[in-house]
Amino acid sequence: MKRLTQIRLPVDRSHRLRDAVAKRLGVPLDDVGEVRVIKRSLDARNKRRPVHVYTVEVYEPGEVPGTSRETRIAPKNWKGSRPVIVGAGPAGLFAALRLGEYGIPCLLLEQGAEIRKRSVHVAKFWKRGELDRWSNVCFGEGGAGLFSDGKLNTRIRSPHIRYVLDRFVDFGAPPDIRYVNNPHVGSDGLRRVIRRAGDHLRARGCELWFETRVERLLLDGSRRVEGVQLAGGEEVEAGQVILAPGHSARLLYRTLLEQGVAIGAKDFAMGVRVEHPQVLIDRVRLGRSAEQLGPAEYRLTYQRDDVRVYTFCMCPGGYVVSCGTEPDGVVINGMSNRRRSTRWANAALVVPVSAADIPGDDPFRCLELQRAVERRAWEAARAAGGRHALPAQRLEAFLEGAGEAPLPRVSSPSGAVAVDLEEVLPDFVTRALREALPVFDRRMRGFISRDAVMMAVESRTSSPVRLTRDRT
Template sequence: MKKTFSLQLSPEEAYDEANFKRSVLKKAGLRVDTPYTFARQTRRSIDARGRKVLVNVEAELFINESPGSLLDHFPEYKNVSQSSPLLIVGAGPAGLFAALRAIELGIKPIVIERGKDVRARRRDLAAINKEGIVNPDSNYCFGEGGAGTYSDGKLYTRSKKRGDIRRIMEILVAHGATEEILVDAHPHIGTNKLPVLVAKLRESILDAGGEILFETRVEDLILEENEIKGVITHTGEKIKGIGVILATGHSARDIFHLLHHRKVLIEAKPFALGVRIEHSQNLIDRIQYHCEIDRGPYLPASAYSLVQQTDYQGKQRGVFSFCMCPGGFIVPAATSPGELVVNGMSPSRRDSKFANSGMVVSVELEDLPQFQKYGPLAAMHFQAEVEKKAWEMGGKTQVAPAQRMVDFVNRKVSSSLLDTSYQPGLESVEMREVLPDFISARMAMAFKAFGQKMKGYLTNEAQLIGVESRTSSPVRIPRDKESFEHPQIKRLFPCGEGAGYAGGIVSAAMDGERCAEKLIEMYVKR
């Protein structure tokens, strides 16, 4: 027999297995020592609005019955080695899930990835962290798993398609993620566990007869009469297929240049730009959990989400937190020499003493009049110019420009900086010399408002580290709303973050699946 319950528990009851079972049995009116019972959580969220932190839990109690698996979807990948090939450019979440979906539908994927496999990629990450050496084909953005591999592995999304989201989550669980991601309201995997999971996704593709070509950069398209037949790699090899899913991520500027050069329709797109803000995790915990000393042994590291509308020179723009990483690290995310970009990530335990978040300002195309000469690449050139300035201000290495938070608001260069999780190091600068006026002025306004919303957030015990500029793609590759096909080039299916249609691991994975389905539906005869 199975019973379901909605419970409001203390952290000790929700996060300790024995305490949790006792709470469920008590709710069911059963003795704590009732035999042949099994309790599990199916949904969990923290409510920290009151002075006392509570955890809302949806639970199942099984009495004299096996609980079975939480998984509804067990993927089956039949052998497709002799099937028609479908080309997928990019092995991030969009590309990998497009490949897996193609296999489920009986089509052979050939995934073309400019970067290295997840294990070999580590050496290049060490080089950028310790020596400031940027490999333009292998870094925190490029390589197996894309930018998501070395990230917090946050799995929440604004998408309303709950069934599709659950399917993605269950495929991740089937490849090594814990069932906790099916339970938590804000699930994450962790940068220490993602590489193993990504390697298992690769194994599924290869075991089913798909191909993955690492260290293979696409340098041209094979176009015939407004139809794409395949791609040409950096070695001159021509690879052809029934269609091309372009899932290259938000930082593949060479692909945007290539499309523009080949007169393939692309568009400039609004995005957001700012900095990473780093506090001590203990400070954020004390603000969010209303605790005097620390959060205790049961509660996870706390997160926050902030947004503020600002008016500057008569224009309204939002300032908002982005990709908040509790108990995390700030990392150098440049993809070319001569630029400085930062991003955040967290291990699964989120046990760093630092909390960091992107804090960014919405950038509309009308904010960039001097860049309009670049046409559809206008926002990308603006982005690149700010990144170059940050690199110069940091000393032309991967040392990042930084400033204490109150000092920034008060236009004062910080005489000293705080300890940081950012391994290449920091250089004290006036961040207004790095950021354009319309960005820095809005951020200063927003910080004052955030200090009112979260008492203690605006403090000189926090610092700005810049720049956070790869929030989303500054270019959109258009596609038909129904077919997902490029409106000008047949058999070309723009996909994921780089094309402007996703924002994170789950939404990119979902988009990859949909692109594979649409392409196969249109161009494979059944």
């Protein structure tokens, strides 16, 4: 097998990849076996002639490519007690899958409902503001991952990435996620993928209990874990407990701290979601090629000394959605379906929050800040007359300090009400955004424009607490 990089092909001629490979190798086409695309990215710097840039593995005719499955471990005869996993989000589900490959069936406990029932809870929340505390956009089968956009790009390097992508494809995700630069499944696709992952686990002897909230760990006299206690008081024995409760399990984290589990404050990021008409982003990023290439994406960063602002989780053709877990707090995030077909483009626009900059040594000090801002966002929306609509402000009005201003239509299924976001966001976030936005506008003309809207608050970018792990 040979690996070739930097094969550049005009986007409309991608099907000629094998020809390009043969040409690069200087061999006839018949001497080229399977060509496996490892990575494909788009170079649209020249808007008139965008190219796809490929990295490929080229096999001899008859040579069979390996799969990530070969790295999986043959089942052993497990004689220990059944491990318990708390949380059926991506982390809990992948822990269960991996244990299943060792031949160790587990019990997965999830406080939220299974997918169908949960989808009804979410629809009621978005349309009517009726929040189910334990089954919502963040809680339930698939975790926050179920309503995630399904953008599977990560900024870390890990030998497990290929494995994760392969498993997504096994469960029905589009095969191109294995190699495109910004893989995307879409919220609609994720629902099918997660349902199949659940079926796969059950077929291997795992049990999934939904609407089952874990209240605390059961510890013996020498503080070894013996199992978990459920919200109804029932006890479940287990020699091993894997905690995968995600970034919003505030109640459980409080209890764990009381039980003496080591927890520390963790850096996170906070800000808003900015939304533009997708046509504007397409025009700026791709020019005339937009029709051919589909909705455009972007990524922007700004840094001056210790002031940093960056965009992430950009959702072309997506929605801004309400995803709070408490009745008196507003949290937002972005999602899109596989086709990315709405008229809007949104992205998180956030400022890092360092635990070291918040006075005190309370492990929950970052969480408390997060909670306070979410509550202010809720109060501002209520004061502006919104029952469940998202607090929002035109970007131009925010920059001018002009307070509330009439809003254009937004993508959110919950709607939006005009507020002054300066009254919601911490000062350091407001200052950083006001400094960075004009720079972003210079890089992407139109970023500051009439129809650009900011919605708040993008606060659950990652967990504000960390369960400290030992080395074993």
